[in-house]
Amino acid sequence: MADVVAKDRKILVAVDEGDESMYALSWCLKNIISQCCKDTLFLLYVRSAQAFHSSLDGTGYLFSSDVLATVDKYSNDVANCIIEKAKRMCREKGDDEVKVEVVIESGDPRDVICRVAENINADVLVMGSHGYGLIQRW
Secondary structure: OOOOOOOOOEEEEEEOOOHHHHHHHHHHHHHOOOOOOOOEEEEEEEEOOOOOOEOOOOOOOOEOHHHHHHHHHHHHHHHHHHHHHHHHHHHHHOOOOOEEEEEEEEOOHHHHHHHHHHHHOOOEEEOOOOOOOHHHHO
């Protein structure tokens, strides 16, 4: 019988502030990551598109550059916190052989997740249920 060559898989896990995404990551680490494969786990965090604009763009929103800088810093801090939590979970529950890469993007999560999955040619996409109950999911 010929030896089976392990495929290097690309596994994309979308993470956010919700418990559901961390549960999905935990599930992925237990059920998808394989000892025989050289998997790369991509942790994707999508920041929502910034709804604030400078006073120069004529949209009617008037925020100073200080406010915009504060909002950007907060958004970056949240992204870094979520990614660090996810990376810690990978270290605690995952296999040391799994390579972890981080992707932080901005935009509509539906579009960004699809675009990133296509760009990296993901073999598996793992996401939480977005906190919907049984009726809402149905």
